[in-house]
Amino acid sequence: MSTTPENVMEQFDERGFLRRLSWFDWAWAAAFLVGTIYASVHFSQWMDRYEQGILYLSYISLVWVGWVWKPARAFSVVVTALTLFALFQYPNLEAAESNFFLNYLLASQSAIMWMCALFPAATVVYFAGLLARSEFTEKVGSALTWAASGAGLIGLLVRWWESYLISPDVGRIPVTNLYEVFVLFAFTTGLIYLYYEHRYRTRALGGFVGLIITASIGFLLWYHFDRQAYEIDPLIPALQSWWMKIHVPTNFVAYGAFAIAAMVGLAYLVQARNPEGWTRRGLPSAETMDDIMYRTIALGFAFFTIATILGALWAAEAWGGYWSWDPKETWSLITWLIYAGWLHLRFTKGWRGAPMAWWAIVGLLVTTFTFLGVNIFLSGLHSYGEL
Amino acid sequence: METTTTPSQARPKRRRQQGTAAILLQFLGSMNLAITLLVVVAIASIIGTIIQQNQPYPDYLLKFGPFWFEVFAKLGLYDVYSAVWYLFMLTFLVVSTSVCLWRNTPVMIKDMQRYREHQQERSLRAFSNKREWSTSLDAAEVERIGAQALQRHRFRFRRKSHGDARLLAGMTGRTNRLGYVFTHLSIVVICIGGLIDGNLLLKFREWTGQLQIETRNIPVSQIDESSRLPVTRGAFRGNVNIPEGRSAGVVFLDLKDGYVVQDLPFRLHVEEFRVEHYDTGEPRSFESDVILTAPELDAPIHQTIRVNHPLVYEGYAIYQASFGDGGSQLGLRAWPLRGEDRDPWELEGEVLQAQSVEIGGREYRLELEDFELFNVRPTEEAQTRRDVRNVGPSFTFRLRAPTGEAREYHNFMLPVEVRGRQFFLSGVRSSPQEDFRYLHLPADSRGRPDTFLSFYNSLQDQDALRTASERAAEATLAEYGLGDSGLVPQVALSARDLVRRLLEEDLPSVLHYLEQSMMERQVPEDRREMLMTFSRLAMERTLWEVYEAARGDGDLRPVSDADDDGQAFFRDSLAALSAMDLYAAPVFLQLTDFDQVQATGLMIARAPGQPIVYLGSGLLTLGILLMFYVSHRRAWCWIKPRPGGGTELLLAGANQRDPLGFQRSFGALADELDARIKAAEVAAGHRRD
Ligand code: HEM
Helix, strand or coil, X not given: CCCCHHHHHXXXXXXXXXXXXXXXXXXXXXXHHHHHHHHHHHCHHHCCHHXXXXXXXXXXXXXXXXXXXXXXXXXXXXXXXXXXXXXXXCCCCCHHHHCHHHHHHHCHHHHHHHHHHHHHHHHHHHHHHHHHCCHHHHHHHHHHHHHHHHHHHHHHHHHHHHHHHHCCCCCCCCCCCHHHHHHHHHHHHHXXXXXXXXXXXXXXXXXXXXXXXXXXXXXXXXXXXXXXXXCCCCCCHHHCCCHHHHHHHHHHHHHHHHHHHXXXXXXXXXXXXXXXXXXXXXXXXXXXXXXXXXHHHHHHHHHHHHHHHHHHHHXXXXXXXXXXXXXXXXXXXXXXXXXXXXXXXXXXXXXXXXXXXXXHHHHHHHHHHHHHHHHHXXXXXXXXXXX | CCCCCCHHHHHHHCCCCCCXXXXXXXXXXCHHHHHHHHHHHHHHHHHHXXXXXXXXXXHHHHHHHHHXXXXXXXXCHHHHHHCHHHHHXXXXXXXXXXXXXXXXXXXHHHHHHCCCCCCCHXXXXXXXXXXXXXXXXXXXXXXXXXXXXXXXXXXXXXXEEECCEEEEEEEECCHHHHHHHHHHHHHHHXXXXXXXXXXXHHHHHHHCCCCCCECCCCCHHHCCHHHEECCCCCCEEEEEEEECCCEEEEEEEEECCXXXXXXXXXXXXXXXXXXXXCCCCCEEEEEEEEEEECCXXXXXXXXXXXXXXXXXXXXXXXXXXXXXXXXXXXXXXXXXXXXXXXXXEEXXXXXXXXXXXXXXXXEEEEEEEEEECCCEEECXXXXXXXXXXXXXXXXXXXXXXXXXXXXXXXXXXXXXXXXXXXXXXXXXXXXXXXXXXXXXXXXCCCCCCHHHHHHHHHCCCHHHHHHXXXXXXXXXXXXXXXXXXXXXXXXXXXXXXXXXHHHHCCHHHHHHHHXXXXXXXXXXXXXXXXXHHHHHHHHHHHHHHHHHHHHCCHHHCCCCCCHHHHHHHHHHHHHHHHHHHHHCCCEEEEEEEEXXXXXXXXXXXXXXXXXXXXXXXXXXXXXHHHHHHCCCEEEEEEEEECCCCCEEEEEEEEECXXXXXXXXXXXXXXXXXXXXXXXXXXXXXXXXX
């Protein structure tokens, strides 16, 4: 490397964050701004001022995520394009069967089925790549995960449209029953994982994270075929609130992050049995996995806290009290305390390693109970998502 | 390796001569206690999700049995979250956090202010994150470059001379320390807010016996003063049901197995309550139009309260919580099923009221419980949840026998189509734990229960039955070519016997009985089949004769009764007959008329602690974000002139919590410093050796 001043100075960028953004960053953000404004005007009949606020807040979050994590931009463009394409093909519900694209690709059922196929495929491919030490195969795993997440997201967005096609008064955001939130869980977990894959530059954990997503898809399929859960039911009065639009997705970012932490914990424990062997295969070092576990739990904890607070604010408006010791609330508190314990052990006691990995796995079991078990086994105010 | 003292490391050093108080503080603020408490509270909280909270006490008694019911009641498990031991644990958690906060906040604040510019070269060298340069640039230039690089990485710094060396002591992410303070402070704040809204005063008054819990279901005006609470500025949460057109100025607070009455400083008048439905029959909205009047208001407030849209007045929040019947007027026709006199009579009733009725010479108490205008049920061929139909009004009542024993009934006003035929459905159960089992009373061609009921009643009429059975015996015998065998009285007797059995039991047991009696009489195998058919025919003919007579009875005759239809109706009637004994009611109550009055269920709450809890929640969110996403880092540049000209630079850094992340950011800082130095060297036309 020649050391001319210019050349040397190139290696670090003097410019601030905004100056470093490319023209594409700006064009992308501008395009979505136009889209957002259009949506806010065009659909204003269906939105109150809070929902307008949420729309713009979502826009800001999207731009922020896209600028920080560049692959999110292309992803958002593809998802938006396909979703819009689907909506243009979709004047009424019958089109879902007569139109080729809708029937095989983009109607919510089809898109979600694609997601259900792609995530398990990605899991298998990731593991194959890990065992065969093939970087190319692992890249295919990433591509499949992107595609699966996209399919899930498109599925929900189109489903949103479909709910309005059934009847305008049935129309609502598709995050209101177990079926929908399982789709939400699968693709949010996929996307959060992809972010950490990008950030830590390792694809070796994809298979492990894929396991939990595949498990949730197993449930989703059972629920789909055994219980016809894909039906779009109208909202009961208690759920007719804009709070839901922020409360539920926030919760699922947390659940996704906790799930990843537990799966990395699993990878950690697997690796601990034969460190050299697994490190040679490409699993990250114990320290790195420990660090990913911390990052994801911190992310999950922050979102979980916010989601619980949002839930309390909503409860204050819907049920007449911000906290009623309803089973779902109580289990949220339990989950929160379990992870607070984890963070204390790490911060003040400096614990690392296998016990923390186990704790993360137990944490996920508790989380799963909060998310699913409460609806199945306990009754309370939250019993909307019953099986 | 690290010289920044973390609070936990600082503690052991402070262990001087310890008094009891110090030891106690030590214990209360210890990490082990904190983690233990976090886990123990988590586990204890599970109890309240397994045992459903705040249910009526008799339900618990039924579920757990008398012994465990008492034990659980003593432990407060029916309202765990206000049990003394649970609150005690929460208090412990708050105390522990407070102690930790009290002890650590000063340390944290100091940590935020101090740049640690007294660090010595030797100790800097002991850091694991460090890098060194030796450059021909002069010390001032290096100091300038160091300052630039630190600034670019958002470090604030102090300069200090150590002899001929210069130290730049940098620090960034100080607010991380505030994060710690905010997070723990928020726990305390939230718990205080929660405690205020937990209304300890009320619990205390109940505990000391100043407040009596009312368990009877009596009008407010009769409730004793000792069970009433005056208008308060404190917290409460209660419910009140107000029928349309009525008003209320109190709410009921559920306490243990009863309630107390809380007075309100305003009155609520309910004009109307509405339920709107989707096409699928599921409710779309519950709305109450209310008028709020208070002495201090010039004009009353008119507002519609909906789910998710409460009315808030002076800190009192009024929510749409539930709904029910507010005393609908029902017109009923009573069809006695027992006793001598079987003529129907009319009566009036009001839901939620009880009256006594005399049936077959016995005095019953009729408690009308509920009336529902819509009953949405799945259609028979339902494939999806959307295939539903409305089967019209229904009402629920309890009939209490003089012995005190009661059964509950659920009757529909209109006939419901089941497999192509019309039936009046009447459900019965003997306890609320059971599901209703429905009797299917066939509706006649005019859509009334009259034909079946008069048929059923004719069967009790011994004379009518005798005539019918004789005619049936004759016809049956004639069919078998035994017209003049003189067997008519015998066959008629046996047919009547079978009819009686059918009424008391059901068809399968009648057939079973027939088989039994033939075995007893040692009828040869080959004749049994024939005899069975014969007896059954005689019985059915008897029933048919009675039925014919009954429907020919005056105005009960169906207007256009195609014969097929008549046959089908007869078959339905037989099925209903054999179910009558399970129905076991002395009367069938037919709903003929109604005037619906609904009641809205409002929840009214005051939560003065709410702003405090929200403040705490804000602090918590802020604190957690600061703690996780602002990293508190330190970096030092030690700049020392080289003896023969040029400068030596030592960069060292420390971060307490995130070694891996810090390694990366320290690397970036060092790389930048490196690049700047090289660039400066090139620019100055110098070459490094
Ligand atoms: C929101 C969840 C919480 C988080 C994220 C959290 C985080 C932390 C952190 C980071 C520390 C170490 C501070 C440091 O040394 O830099 C700490 C210490 C501590 N926390 Fe928490 N905390 C939380 C909730 C609680 C609760 C509910 C309690 C109550 C039991 C508690 C009690 C303590 C105690 C006793 C310490 C030790 C203080 C010391 O070192 O003396 N924390 N916590």
